[in-house]
Amino acid sequence: MQSFIDQAQPYITAAVVAIVGVLATVILRTISLLQIKADAWFDAKLSVSQRELLHKISTEGFAYAQTVYKDLGGADKLQQALAYASDQLEVRGIKVAPEEIRAAVEKAYLTYKATALTKQ
Numbered sequence: 001m002q003s004f005i006d007q008a009q010p011y012i013t014a015a016v017v018a019i020v021g022v023l024a025t026v027i028l029r030t031i032s033l034l035q036i037k038a039d040a041w042f043d044a045k046l047s048v049s050q051r052e053l054l055h056k057i058s059t060e061g062f063a064y065a066q067t068v069y070k071d072l073g074g075a076d077k078l079q080q081a082l083a084y085a086s087d088q089l090e091v092r093g094i095k096v097a098p099e100e101i102r103a104a105v106e107k108a109y110l111t112y113k114a115t116a117l118t119k120q
Contacts (some may be wrong), residue, residue, distance in 0.1 A: 050094050050096075054085075054089065054100065054101070054104050055107070055108070057089060058081070058085050058104035058105045058107070059108040059111075060084070061080075061081035061082065061084035061085035062081045062108040062109055064080070064084050065078070065080040065081035066112075068080070078105065082098070082101055082102060082105060085101050086098070086101055
């Protein structure tokens with residue numbers, strides 16, 4: 001009986017090593033898939049917070065241009081608000097297309113106008 005166990009031991013060892021290898025592969029693949037899903041979730045969450053920050057900074061830029069550059073015309077105020085928003089986003093390391101910044105500043109302007117009209 002002992003000789004049978006001695007003869008079978010290399011096969012048993014190889015089978016156990018193969019099973020452990022397959023399990024390790026499955027575990028590593030599962031971790032990889034979970035990491036991909038977590039990265040996607042974090043990117044989506046960051047995008048939401050970055051978008052909120054974009055709108056807050058754009059509103060600040062609009063208010064800044066309205067108060068500091070009140071003697072300038074609309075187009076010049078818009079340029080100042082865009083410059084302010086671009087600078088603040090850059091400082092925070094957020095990359096946003098100029099069109100998105102302009103859209104956010106324009107939204108802040110329209111919100112301001114709508115609020116001003118409702119107060120009258």
